[in-house]
Amino acid sequence: xxxxxxxxxxxxxxxxxxxxxxxxxxxxxxxxSEFRFGELTEMFDPKMRGKENSWVRPHPxxxxxxxxxxxxxxxxxxxxxxxxxxxxxxxxxxxxTIWPYATWDQKTCKRKKxxxxxxxxxxxxxxxxxxxxxxxNFISLLIDRYDGDGINDMPGLTKSIIHWxxxxxxxFKMFFRGNEEDFVEIFIGTSKIIKNKQxxxxxxxxxAASMFPESKKFWSSVLPKIHNHFDIAxxxxxxxxxxxxxxxxxxxxxxxxxxxxxxxxPIWVTxxxxxxxxxxxxxxxxxxxxAEVIIDVGINAPGPKMKKxxxxxxxxxxxxxxxxxxxxxxxxxxxxxxxxxxxxxxYKY
Numbered sequence: 001x002x003x004x005x006x007x008x009x010x011x012x013x014x015x016x017x018x019x020x021x022x023x024x025x026x027x028x029x030x031x032x033s034e035f036r037f038g039e040l041t042e043m044f045d046p047k048m049r050g051k052e053n054s055w056v057r058p059h060p061x062x063x064x065x066x067x068x069x070x071x072x073x074x075x076x077x078x079x080x081x082x083x084x085x086x087x088x089x090x091x092x093x094x095x096x097t098i099w100p101y102a103t104w105d106q107k108t109c110k111r112k113k114x115x116x117x118x119x120x121x122x123x124x125x126x127x128x129x130x131x132x133x134x135x136x137n138f139i140s141l142l143i144d145r146y147d148g149d150g151i152n153d154m155p156g157l158t159k160s161i162i163h164w165x166x167x168x169x170x171x172f173k174m175f176f177r178g179n180e181e182d183f184v185e186i187f188i189g190t191s192k193i194i195k196n197k198q199x200x201x202x203x204x205x206x207x208a209a210s211m212f213p214e215s216k217k218f219w220s221s222v223l224p225k226i227h228n229h230f231d232i233a234x235x236x237x238x239x240x241x242x243x244x245x246x247x248x249x250x251x252x253x254x255x256x257x258x259x260x261x262x263x264x265x266p267i268w269v270t271x272x273x274x275x276x277x278x279x280x281x282x283x284x285x286x287x288x289x290x291a292e293v294i295i296d297v298g299i300n301a302p303g304p305k306m307k308k309x310x311x312x313x314x315x316x317x318x319x320x321x322x323x324x325x326x327x328x329x330x331x332x333x334x335x336x337x338x339x340x341x342x343x344x345x346x347y348k349y
Contacts, residue, residue, distance in 0.1 A: 034325075034340055035093060036287075037318045038295035040271065043082060048298045050092050053322065057095040057165070057270055057295050058083050064099040065138050066123040072104055072134070077145065081154050084146060088159045095204065095270060095295070096146075097165045098139070099123075100186055105130050114177050126175065128182040135186075136193055143197040162198075165270070166190045167206035169236065171218035180218070184225050191229035205230040207270050210237070211246075211253040223261050233258055233265040237286075238297070239275030243304040247277050251289040268293040273303060279310040280317060280349045284335055287327050320345070 038055025042048040050056035062068070062080040069075055087094050106125035116122040129135040144152045148160025170176040170183045178186075187206065194201050205226065209215045237249035246253075249269050258265060272294050274282045286294055297303070299311065306314070326338045334348045 034323055036293055036324060037322055038093075038095070038293065040295065040298045040301060041083075042298075042300075043079075043086065045300055048300050049086065050090070051318070052090045052092070054092055054318070055095060055293060055295055056087055056092045057097065059097065059271075060099065060118050060122060060168075061097050063096045063142065064123065065102040065105070065129075065135065066099075068142065069102055069138055070104070075141070077154070080145075084154060084157070084159075084161065088157075093163065094161050095163045095165055096161050097168055098142070098190060099167065100129055100135055100190070101126055102129070102135075102138075105134060112177075115174065117174050126173075126177040128178040128186060132185070132189065136189060139190055139193045140197060143194055143201070147198040147201075149198075160198075162200060163202045163204060163232075164194050165204040165206065165234065166194075166230075169209040170206050171215050172209055180222060184222060187226050188229050191226075202232060203230040204232045204234045204268065204270070207234040207236045208250075208254065211235070211250040211257070216253075216257065219257065220261070223258070223263060227261065227263045227265075231265065233263070233267045234270050235267065236271035237269060238271055238273050239304055241303070243275035245273075245275035245277040245282070247282055247285055248289045249274075249282060249286040249291070249294070251286045251291045255290045266292045268295070270295045271297055273297045273301070274306065274310075275304050279306060279314055283314070283317065284327070284349060288329055288335070317347075321347070 035054050038057060039050045040048070040059040041050045041056045042058070062083050068077060068080060084094065086092075101123040103123055103125055106127060106129070109130035111125045111127045111130070113124040114126040116124065116126065145154050146157065146161040147153070148157055166187050167183070168175050176183060191203050194203060208219050233254070235250050235254040237246060239245045249272055251267060251269065255267060258267070267290050269286055269291050283294060296314070299306075321337050321339070323340045324337045325340050325342075328336045330336050330346065334346060337345045337347060339345060
């Protein structure tokens with residue numbers, strides 16, 4: 001090879017490498033967000049589509065194996081694409097919950113039907129996939145479509161999905177009918193594929209339903225087995241029909257459990273319902289106890305409703321402090337927010 005051809009070859013190689021590196025930096029930068037608030041979303045309800053400049057967690061969402069691959073090798077991406085396009089338009093960051101259920105797959109090993117709180121609009125089979133190989137193939141295609149690397153992406157994709165939540169409240173049979181070992185296998189396998197396909201991906205553990213004894217027992221056993229395969233710890237706070245609630249949204253007790261297991265991970269509340277608790281005080285208590293992001297269940301979510309005045313106060317809190325760096329308690333009813341521009345703002349509640 002001549003000296004000139006050698007230089008041309010290495011110039012092209014360096015150009016390709018630089019382009020790829022810049023693409024990864026752009027993807028990482030565009031996906032990074034410091035939003036502190038979000039909502040559960042449903043596209044069919046105009047009031048449940050989430051705010052601009054916030055987190056959204058479609059629930060149950062379109063990232064269900066059965067919805068995207070209703071028949072083997074027959075893919076339907078339109079509903080998932082709709083969520084993604086809407087989020088792009090409104091500068092929302094998606095937390096995509098992955099559900100590993102496909103009716104055609106589960107029938108191959110004769111799984112029993114289950115009852116889901118989502119009714120007929122959700123799979124009736126909620127066990128471990130019969131074919132993990134076929135499920136993993138679905139995961140690979142799912143990540144490939146929304147990872148933003150320019151290869152096999154959703155047409156027109158401008159903002160990749162970075163945050164992936166693997167399943168939801170697996171300690172409850174209404175969401176998962178397998179045993180603990182089944183969940184661990186699904187979780188670790190899914191996480192490995194996502195991390196292999198998308199280097200800058202961020203994995204959320206399946207949301208813990210609460211810190212009641214049943215949930216605490218399940219996660220005390222499971223967390224040490226999966227802690228190397230998720231980046232964000234995830235707790236839910238859903239009140240019962242009577243509106244009973246925990247004034248820190250379980251964040252303090254969940255944080256203690258993580259410390260007991262020597263797990264040091266950020267904590268997000270990805271389902272927040274305040275019930276009878278004071279809304280602003282509860283949100284602030286959760287942040288003070290270590291929550292980094294809080295995602296509200298939304299105005300039309302099932303269960304006890306937030307009062308109109310409380311909703312207005314929460315919206316004002318979000319408007320003022322959606323981009324804060326840290327929070328410190330000053331007195332029993334006053335905190336100090338350090339905003340991302342390093343300005344300091346006090347807040348009484």
